[in-house]
Amino acid sequence: MKEQIDAYTKRAIDHHDDGATGEYYRLLRETKKFHTTKCPKCEHTAYPPRPFCPACFHDEVDWVDISGEATLYAFTTQSRALRFVAPDVIGIVEVPGVGRIATKINAKLSDLKIGQKVRFEPFEVSDELVVHSYTPVG
C-alpha cells in the first residue's frame, strides 16, 4: 500500500509541476536542505516556491536555503493519516522572514508547546521523495 501511495504522490507532483516544483524536490533530495524561491527584483521570499514572484510579478526567481530553526505556531494530529504513520502529528511553524508553513512534526503531541523552537530535518518518504519536517530543539 505504501508503494502505491508513493507512486501516486510522485505522479501527482510531476503532473502539477510548474517549473519550480521539480527543482524544489530535487534540491531536497540531493542537498537535504529546504529551499524556496526569492525575487531578485523586490527581494520577496515566497513559500510555496513559484517560477515567478507573487509580490511584483517579476518572472525570474533565485533559490535560497531556508533550512534552520523555526517557532512552533500550532499543531494537531490527523485521524486520516495516509502518508505518515499514525499518530500523524502535523504543525504550522514560523520560519523567520518566510512565513507560516505546514509540516510534519517529529514528536509526540503531548510533548509539544506553542512557541517552542523546532529545527528543519529532511524526511525521506521514499528514495525519490524527500520532504521537510521539524524536530523540537533540545
Place this chain on the structure above:
Amino acid sequence: MHRIRCICRSGSNRKVSNPSEEVAIVGIHATPITKKRNRSIRESFARIAIATLKDAGVEPKEVDGLVTTPPGINPDLVIMYGAFLGKYLGLDTRMLQVIENGGATSALALRAAANEIALGRVKRCLVVSADERYRMNDDMDQMLRFGASANIGLQGSYDGIYVGGFPVPIYAMSGQRYMHEYDVSSKELAELVVHLRNHASRHPGAQFQKPTTVEEVLGSPIQSAPLTLHMCCPVSTGGAGVLLTTVTEAKKLGRPFTRIASFGGYHEAEHFLPVSLDRDFTTYRSAINASKQAYDMAGVGPKDLDVAEIYGVYAPTELMLYEDLGFAAEKGSGAQAVRDGRLTHGGDLVVNPTGGRIAYGHPAAATPLLETVEIAHQLRGTATGRQVDGARWGLTHAEHGCLNGSVVTTYEAMA
C-alpha cells in the same frame, strides 16, 4: 442593492435601460439535510427546481435565467453541467452559468443571478444547488490514488503532502490558536454545540434534531485535537433553490417577499494555510472586510439585524465568526455572548436558528443557499417552530478555504 444611476448626457434620444433594479427573492425551497442521499443528485436538482417554482407560483416558461452549482463530489467526468441541467429541466434561458468556489459556491451563484436581475438582463432567475459526497471506500485503488493526488491537487504540491484532503486539521490548529490566545476552554466549545443542537431541535429538516450535553460533546472521539467529533460539521447531503425577480415584479404578487439589500466579499491571497506572517489565524479578515462592505452598502449594522445564518463549520470557527461579524462585543467574547443568551430567541439577534453547520448539517456547496432560504423564511414569517418575532433584517455568511474568502449578503423583509 447599491443603486447605480444611468445618466445619459450624450444628447441623443437612444433609449438606455436603467441598470438599477432591486432584487427580490420570491421562491424558496430547502431539502431535509441527511447523511446519505435518498435520490440521485440529478433528481435532487430537478425536485428542488420544481418545488422552488411552485413556492413562487411561477411557471417554468417564465424562467429566463438559470444559475447552478456542480453536482457534488462525483466520480464521473462532469463538465457543462449547466447545459445538461437546462436540458433536463426543459428550460430555455437568456443566462446560464455554473459557479464553483468551495464553501462560497452557492453564495456566489446567488450573487451572479442577482447581478443579472439588477442589470435587467433576465426577469426571473432560478438558482439551484445540491451537494453530495461520493463514497469510494469500496474501491481501494481509487481511494489511494484519490487520497494521494487529491491532496496535492487541492492543497498544492507542497502543503498537500502533509494535510489531508479533509480540512479538519487546519481548522483544528486555527481553533488551538484561538483557545491559546483568548483563553477559551473545551467546555465553552461544547456549550456552543449544545446551544446549536437546541436550535436544530426546532427545525424538522435538520440532520441532528436530538439535543445533546456538554459531557456527550466532550466525550465524542477526537478528530484532530482539540476538536472532538461533535464539534465538527457532519458529512451531509442536501440542497436548496431560490427564485429571483425584481422588487417591482415581486410587489405584483401581493404577498411578503425578501429584498436582497447588499453583497460584500473579500478573498485574500491565501488558501487554507496561514502563510503570511502578518495574517492572523484567529481573526478572519475576510469575514470582517466582507461584512463591512455588506453593512455599508445596505446602510445597516450588526445591531440592526434580527437573524443571521453563518458558516461556522467547527465550534471555534463559529465563535470567532460571532466576533468578526460584529455579533459579540470583542475578540474572545463569543462564548460569553452564547452564555448570556444574546444570540438566541429573546436576545440581540438569533444566529443560526437552523442549528448552523454543526447541527443543521453541511452539504458544503449548497450550504450558502440553504442559509438564504432560512433567512427568507424568517423575513416572510414562515419559519414555523423557530420564527424570530418581527424579523426585518437578515444576513448570511459563507466562506471558502479556512476563512480565506467570505461572502456576506444582507436581506430586508418586504410586505
